[in-house]
Each structure stands twice: as structure tokens, then as C-alpha cells.
Amino acid sequence: MGVDPGLTRCGVSIVDGALGRxxxxVAVDVIRTPPEMALPQRLLLVADAAEExxxxxxxxxxxxxxxxxxxNVRTAMATAQAGGVIAxxxxxxxxPVAFHTPSQVKAxxxxxxxxxxxxVTAMVTRILGLATAPKPADAADALALAICHCWRAPMLDRMAKAEAQAAAAQRKYLERVDKQRKAVLG
Known part of the structure; x- marks a missing residue:
């Protein structure tokens, strides 16, 4: 599921990833909330729609x-709050939730x-083989996020596993060194 968070317009999408790229x-839409509504109610609308x-x-x-x-700090806060209720x-x-920066998605x-x-919209349309470009841009951005995650997740998983293996090897090495030091000091 890809999410382009926002309070006025929050893009949501579902894609199926297969082997390779x-x-x-599967689905794409934009969750909309009225700007005149109070912030807690707007966040509730976004959360309810995302949960559904x-x-x-x-x-x-x-x-x-x-x-x-x-x-605009106010816009950034609203965007972060919408992303937070979805997370x-x-x-x-x-x-599992992953966060990707706009430049990572674009790249x-x-x-x-x-x-x-x-x-971004043109490439999303081409990659997904869509007859028409997704509109508004929030919908295309949500699809781009889902595509980005499908393509980046395997690499991120491999990196996390490699980091965990390196940390385990380092712990084992330090335990061995400590054991040898204690044996020498005696």
C-alpha cells in the first residue's frame, strides 16, 4: 500500500509486486477532508478511510x-500528522511500515x-501500463510510493540482514576477546 499523506488530499494505492520489477x-484513490473541519475530525476521517x-x-x-x-511548517505538520495516523x-x-523520502521515490x-x-505521473502510467494517467497528482504519488517500496524493499531487507549478521559477528568476537583476556589475567 502506498500513501501520499495529506489532510486535504491523501493519496492511497495498492499494487501487487511480482518477480523482478x-x-x-490494484486500486488507487484520494481521501479528502474539508479544510474547514477541525483537525482531530480530519485526522479521524483519514484514519478511518486508511483502516478501511x-x-x-x-x-x-x-x-x-x-x-x-x-x-510551510503548518503544511508539513498536517502532512506528518496524516502520515502518523496511517502508520x-x-x-x-x-x-510493516516503511517511510521513503520524495527523492527516493522519484529516483x-x-x-x-x-x-x-x-x-513521476508519466512514469507511473508507463510502469503500470495504465490507459490514462492517474489524477490528481496525489493518486499518482501514492502509486509511485507503492512501486518504490516494491522495488526497494528486497534491498532494504538484505541490508538489514547483513547489518544484523555483522552485529552478531562483532558480539561473538568481543565475547571471545573478553574470554581470552580473562583467561590471561586469570
Missing amino acids: QVTA WMDRHRPEAVAIERVFSQH LAAARREI AVTGNGSADKAQ
């Missing part, structure tokens, strides 16, 4: 765009970490 679009998506589609993972930096909904269902989908929205 093959991905298929998770319960209906049962994703193996949820990929959420990481709020990196924005010029919470996934955690309650024991669905994965277009090959250029500073691609514009039109380039």
Missing part, C-alpha cells in the same frame, strides 16, 4: 512518504531524484 495496479483500505486489501506493507522539508493504523494490524520511479510531478 513487475508491478500491477487496509482491512479490505490486506497489504503486506505500507509505504508512506516521509515528510522531509517544506517551506498507527498499520501498526495496529501488525503491517526509483524515474531514475531522477529531482523529477517533477509530471515526470
Whole structure:
């Protein structure tokens, strides 16, 4: 499940990943909340809709765009809050959550970490073999997040396993050194 978080428009998508880089679009939509509504109620609407998506589609993972930096602090806070309630909904269902920066998503989908929205939309349309481009941009961004995660997750898993193996080997080495030191000191 890919999520482009936002309070006014929150893009959500489901894709199926296959061997290699093959991905298929399953569903995409935009959760909308009225700007005049109070923040807690808007967050509740986003959370309820995201939970309904998770319960209906049962994703193996949820990929959420990481709020990196924005010029408008208020917008950044709202985006982070929307992403937070979605991450919470996934955690309650024991669905792994991954956060990807906008540049990671753009680089994965277009090959250029500073691609514009039109380039991202064009590549999402091409990668998924869609007849028409997903609209609005929040929908295309949610699909791009899901695609990015399908392509990056195997590498991230391998890196995590390698780091865990290195940490275990280091612990074992330090235990051996400590044991030898104690034997010498006696």
C-alpha cells in the first residue's frame, strides 16, 4: 500500500509486486477532508478511510512518504500528522511500515531524484501500463510510493540482514576477546 499523506488530499494505492520489477495496479484513490473541519475530525476521517483500505486489501506493507522539508511548517505538520495516523493504523494490524523520502521515490520511479510531478505521473502510467494517467497528482504519488517500496524493499531487507549478521559477528568476537583476556589475567 502506498500513501501520499495529506489532510486535504491523501493519496492511497495498492499494487501487487511480482518477480523482478513487475508491478500491477490494484486500486488507487484520494481521501479528502474539508479544510474547514477541525483537525482531530480530519485526522479521524483519514484514519478511518486508511483502516478501511487496509482491512479490505490486506497489504503486506505500507509505504508512506516521509515528510522531509517544506517551506510551510503548518503544511508539513498536517502532512506528518496524516502520515502518523496511517502508520498507527498499520501498526495496529501488525503491517510493516516503511517511510521513503520524495527523492527516493522519484529516483526509483524515474531514475531522477529531482523529477517533477509530471515526470513521476508519466512514469507511473508507463510502469503500470495504465490507459490514462492517474489524477490528481496525489493518486499518482501514492502509486509511485507503492512501486518504490516494491522495488526497494528486497534491498532494504538484505541490508538489514547483513547489518544484523555483522552485529552478531562483532558480539561473538568481543565475547571471545573478553574470554581470552580473562583467561590471561586469570
